[in-house]
Amino acid sequence: MKTREMAFGKSSASAGSENPSVVQGQLESDLEANIKRIRSELGSSPDLIVRQFKLRTGRGLPVAAIYLDTITDKELVNDFVMRSLMSPFLPEVPEESSSPEAAFRYICDNALAVGQIEIIDNWTSMLLELLTGKTILLVNGWNQCVCGNTIGGETRAVSEASTQVVIRGPKDSFSESIATNIALVRRRIRSPKFGFEAIKIGTVTQTSVAMLYIDGIVKEDIKNEVRKRLNKINTDAILESGYIEEFIEDNWNSPFPTVFNTERPDAIAANLLEGRIAILVDGTPFALVVPTVLSQFFTAAEDYYQRYDIGSFIRLLRYMAFIISLFGPAVYIALTTFHQEMLPTTLLINLSGAREGVPFPALVEAFAMEISFEILREAGIRMPRAVGQAVSIVGALVLGEAAVQAGIVSPIMVIVVAITAIANFSIPAYNLAITARMLRFLFMIAAGILGFYGMMLGMIMLVAHMNSLRSFGVSFFSPLVPLKFKQMKDVFVRLPHWSIRERPDDTAVDKVRVGPGQKPQ
């Protein structure tokens, strides 16, 4: 079995060992000296609990259980460490082997009722284990310690996804605890091939980061590349997966995200099954997925749960929404400034009638409205819930109604802004929606300067730029460019599950996913 057990404590592979601030050296055999040193290393932290007692067997050997009160599961510590060590029912240690070493072995073999223990002999990993919430057992006279997994403390329960909501489909989402998150994924993929690797990143925070994949589907060179990039990260802190994203992405100066993120375990499972690699970070519900192609950003989990015709229609709608949110105001500017002759005459009369009293050129008008809308939206996201009503009143009445009545903007401009905004909201991936929001302003400027000609040039440059993007060696436009018709069954539309017989060949080695003859008769 290739999977490693939940061993986040396994000696910090990457950044930790290079960090000068981490304590070096081996444990000593004197218990008092060890305890003193732990206290001084942790700055006599008040939540550090050192419970000293004498082992009932082995001639009353002094032993200490050390843990951090705040991040351990106290019941585990009590039930399985303390109680079992002090239990009167422990078998007797033979008198002749009551040396500290024998007692230590004896504790490891017989006395600890925790699931997972580990023997450690150096300060670096011992302190790390202690800081992740494990309980350390030290025996006087012996220079090793045993640590038992008693990780606990406050975490949020698994709840419904807040950013990627579905009507039909599983309602659970990731939480802040990486162990819970991995459990959610593992529960969906009951395969011995499911594997993950855990490393610690962040010289100060020592954040657990896990890389999930399914062996036999994932491409080895992509896996190695991801591992290489993760191990290369040398920074003090990883507080969210966004930190990792910026360190490992291929094109840091592109407005387009080339790393996909999601908080849905079912989406992660589906991506793993396509041969992609998921990166889970402790402390955030948002997991990363690489390699990423553009079409992932237009895919919602629900596309696969509703019937294929519904899924396809909605997906096409999203592509359209993206185009509208990118070009909407720019087209309005181009039409009213440069290409009035392209409009049908009646519409043109309407339009010019509405714009008659507006004192600004269309570009200024559009900019004013778009920027005030962006401010409104930002206010709506971050303000306290209680004042939400006020913002919507100000936004709708003052900006919308009053601006038109005052003759500052035309009513058609308000429609354009509204359509653009709603189209933008319907892009399922928030980071791509922001890309469209930003690029929209560039296209507005291009349209304001040169009309459709400027927009077309901008479009050529945009497509060229997107063609130059790669995510872990996979072309961003794949499978459209380079063109692979066989892979197009799940890009713009989603065909029925029985017809998508192959996994994407950019990422998957083993391509067969549906057996032959599955079409319902």
Added chain:
Amino acid sequence: MNGQKEFIGPLHLFAWVTLFELGTAVFIPVGIEAKQDAWIVILSGCLIGIGMFAGVYGTLFRMYPDLTMTAYLRKIIGPIPGWILGFAYMIYFMYIAGRNTRDFIDLLTTAAYDATPMFAIAICMLIAVVYILRLGIEVFGRTAFFFFLLSCGMFLFIVFLVWFSDLSAGNRMLPVLGEGLRPVLKALFPTNLTFPFGEMIVMTMFLPYLNKRFNAVGIGSGAMAFSAILLCIAMFVNISVLGVEIASRATFPLFTSLSRLRLAEIVQRMDSVVLFLLIITSFFKIATFMFAAALAAHDLFKVQNYRLMVTPIALVVLLTSLTVAGNLTEHLQEGLQIVPYYLHLPLQFGIPIILLLIGLIRRWLSSAASTS
């Protein structure tokens, strides 16, 4: 892109050549001097072009599969004359890029931007070209493919519009060869022999950069034939909607014909579609010539990275496009009367044929020397 070998695939080459051939040729009525028989002019020009491309350029490419044209020039006729001739080709590519930019400016000014200065139109175009050229040949091919799909969609739309609107009368295409072959030949030599199909000479700069696994010459020839068909469709639209008289007198007949077509009350004034087509195809034509010039400069001046040469070339092209002619009439006069004779014919046909002959003789001599 970092060090890895870039290549473009068969579809991308096909798209690239098609867009390149359509550039400006869709709008400047090719072979309209032959009246209704313009399509014969286009098809025969295409046939001769394919002959040149497959026969002469293709054979030279097969003889030197890893070298660009400027590089094998030095192999064939010696380092110094070859370098001078290569330099001439570089200047030629830049000059044609400048002329095409000017064509584009004039078309755009006539179509929609009568109040926009030439300089503004040219510099925006060249900024976009410089940007895309700096991204490399692979991105260029892929972008061409994307816009090829878009252009095909627009062509389909135009055909659909012509089919369903009652303005188009197919009998305006008759008679076929009503005045014999003479007008066709007159239109063919030399203007339409060299434009647009003779301009495939520029592709000799890119052939070594293509993926070797497929037959580049075959794909290129196929794309030429395909673009010839598209040009014929455009010609059919022009003549069947406008009639020969108006079509031959209008500066840019496709605009005029599309602005007349209408379907119900919704689809009208569809010349905007032609505007998009104009921008896309001209962009790729100008970019191709500048790309060729940059690769030539990269080869001739031993510059490590051709990307360094893109911006200076763009500046030269910008100035050329603005100063090449005082007005549209002068520009067209030069383009139709002078350039074909003194530039296109020798550089597209004369020199490559001579090169091929010298190359073949050299090969024959060396193989004769090695066997004896």
